Amino acid sequence: xxxxxxxxxxxxxxxxxxxxxxxxxxxxxxxxxxxxxxxxxxxxxxxxxxxxxxxxxxxxxxxxxxxxxxxxxxxxxxxxxxxxxxxxxxxxxxxxxxx
Amino acid sequence: xxxxxxxxxxxxxxxxxxxxxxxxxxxxxxxxxxxxxxxxxxxxxxxxxxxxxxxxxxxxxxxxxxxxxxxxxxxxxxxxxxxxxxxxxxxxxxxxxxx
DNA sequence: TACATATGTAAGGAAATCTAACATTGTATT
DNA sequence: AATACAATGTTAGATTTCCTTACATATGTA
Numbered sequence: 001x002x003x004x005x006x007x008x009x010x011x012x013x014x015x016x017x018x019x020x021x022x023x024x025x026x027x028x029x030x031x032x033x034x035x036x037x038x039x040x041x042x043x044x045x046x047x048x049x050x051x052x053x054x055x056x057x058x059x060x061x062x063x064x065x066x067x068x069x070x071x072x073x074x075x076x077x078x079x080x081x082x083x084x085x086x087x088x089x090x091x092x093x094x095x096x097x098x099x
Numbered sequence: 100x101x102x103x104x105x106x107x108x109x110x111x112x113x114x115x116x117x118x119x120x121x122x123x124x125x126x127x128x129x130x131x132x133x134x135x136x137x138x139x140x141x142x143x144x145x146x147x148x149x150x151x152x153x154x155x156x157x158x159x160x161x162x163x164x165x166x167x168x169x170x171x172x173x174x175x176x177x178x179x180x181x182x183x184x185x186x187x188x189x190x191x192x193x194x195x196x197x198x
Numbered sequence: 199t200a201c202a203t204a205t206g207t208a209a210g211g212a213a214a215t216c217t218a219a220c221a222t223t224g225t226a227t228t
Numbered sequence: 229a230a231t232a233c234a235a236t237g238t239t240a241g242a243t244t245t246c247c248t249t250a251c252a253t254a255t256g257t258a
Contacts, residue, residue, distance in 0.1 A: 003102045003147045008116070010214095012245060013107050013144070022246085023205060031203095041213060043246060045112070048102045066203070109245095111214060121215085122236060130234095140244060142215055165234075 007037040007045040014046050018054045028057055031067040033074060106136040106144040113145050117153045127156055130166040132173060 011022055018025070028034055029044075034053055036044040053074065060070045110121055117124070127133055128143075133152055135143040152173065159169045 006147075008112050009107045010109055010112075010246080012138075013109075017107070021205075023207085026247095027204070039111075039213095041247095043213075048105075061204090068203090109214080110216095120236075122238085125216095126235070138244095140215095141217095142244070160235090167234095 004048045007047045007050070009046045009048070009051065011036075011044050011046070014051060014054065017051050018058060020054055020058060025054065028054065028067065031071060033057055033067060033071050103147045106146045106149070108145045108147070108150065110135075110143050110145070113150055113153065116150050117157060119153055119157060124153065127153065127166065130170065132156055132166060132170050 009017075011025055014020070014025055015022055020028075025034075026044075029036060034046070034050050034057075036046045036050060038044060056074075057067075057070055060073070061067075065073075108116075110124055113119070113124055114121055119127075124133075125143075128135060133145070133149050133156075135145045135149060137143060155173075156166075156169055159172070160166075164172075
């Protein structure tokens with residue numbers, strides 16, 4: 001897994017990187033927008049990818065978009081990315097789309 | 100700056116990633132092998148690049164190499180990398196090596 | 199009005215980190 | 229042999245960070 005997706009950043013640092021409050025960061029998890037991992041003892045760990053997502057969320061929220069819609073958009077984006085890869089043929093081995 | 104060099108990882112996570120004890124991680128800093136940043140309140144933050152360096156250090160230590168030699172090697176490596184880039188021409192604008 | 203959303207804040211507890219000091223073991227120097 | 233330095237462990241006390249839960253509040257929506 002790349003550095004971008006490895007979950008190693010604790011919530012205080014995410015707060016500094018994004019400007020979002022701890023409350024907000026945890027709440028967006030509760031609403032299913034992000035999925036940090038937990039250490040054995042329960043502390044949350046985020047990836048750079050999560051940080052990027054949170055920055056997008058912050059933008060959307062400023063526009064007044066609700067978490068429910070943001071979640072939908074994020075899922076669409078993910079699907080979009082998967083589709084791109086499929087079209088590029090990188091998932092052929094799994095899904096046997098060609099031939 | 101890239102994700103690889105951004106200092107966002109706390110020492111406990113570095114311990115998990117490298118298998119080195121907290122004591123060792125701090126000691127290698129004391130010996131000038133790595134340079135974590137500090138938050139306002141004093142907690143150390145490491146980059147993925149630091150983690151890579153620490154893995155190299157761990158290897159060298161197992162071979163019995165002492166920290167002062169490792170430091171020298173690491174510095175050489177850095178110089179080596181800079182030279183590579185210079186030869187690739189990426190620093191021309193700065194050093195005007197060609198023409 | 200009643201309910202849901204989004205966020206702040208407070209409290210109490212548990213986990214993580216910091217520094218400093220002392221102990222130990224091995225290797226090198228005198 | 230005695231001394232010194234290197235590398236690491238361990239302990240202790242203090243500070244910081246993080247966790248959950250609960251209550252408050254403002255704003256929008258059914």
